[in-house]
Amino acid sequence: MIKNEKIKASEVHLTGIHGEDLGVMPTKEALELAKQLKVDLVCTSLMSSPPPCKLIGAGQAKQEALQEKQQARKREQAPKIKELRLTPHIEDHDLDTKRQQAERMLQGGDAVQLVVKITGKEGAQAKALLESLVKDLSAHGRKQTGIQLSGKQASVQLDPL
Structure with a gap:
C-alpha cells in the first residue's frame, strides 16, 4: 500500500472520504487536500494510468491493509x-x-x-x-x-x- 508522498505518479484519480468521485487531479493537489482534511492519500492500484487513490482516515488505512492480509491468508489455507x-x-x-x-x-x-x-x-x-x-x-x-x-x-x- 503506497501512501501520501510515496506516490510518484504526476496525476491520480481521486475518490473522496465518503466514496464520492473527485476526478483526475495532480498528485500535489490531492496531497494538499488530504492534509487539509487531516487524512491519508492511499493508492489502491498501480496497474492503471492515472492510478486510483482514496482519501482514508489515518488508522483506517492500516486496518484495511491488515484485513486484506487476513483474507488472503484465509483463502490460501486448504479446507480441513x-x-x-x-x-x-x-x-x-x-x-x-x-x-x-x-x-x-x-x-x-x-x-x-x-x-x-x-x-x-x-x-x-x-x-x-x-x-x-x-x-x-x-x-x-x-x-x-x-x-x-x-x-x-x-x-x-x-x-x-
Whole structure:
C-alpha cells in the first residue's frame, strides 16, 4: 500500500472520504487536500494510468491493509477434513445433532467426512443413513466422492459450497 508522498505518479484519480468521485487531479493537489482534511492519500492500484487513490482516515488505512492480509491468508489455507462418526442405529435426536455439527463445519469452510461404523449385515442401513444425510446437507455442501462401503465402515466426503 503506497501512501501520501510515496506516490510518484504526476496525476491520480481521486475518490473522496465518503466514496464520492473527485476526478483526475495532480498528485500535489490531492496531497494538499488530504492534509487539509487531516487524512491519508492511499493508492489502491498501480496497474492503471492515472492510478486510483482514496482519501482514508489515518488508522483506517492500516486496518484495511491488515484485513486484506487476513483474507488472503484465509483463502490460501486448504479446507480441513473433519470426520463425524455415526452408527446405523443412531437415535433421531443424535442424528439431528450430527447434522447440525456437519452444517456448522461446512459453513465454516471445512470438508466433512461422514463415517458409519458397520457390524454384521448393516451395510444397507448405513448406506441409507448416509444418503439421507447427504440429501439434508445438500444446501451447505456437495459430495466429493460417492458413498464407499469398505469392510467395517461406510463413508462419504462432503465439500463446502
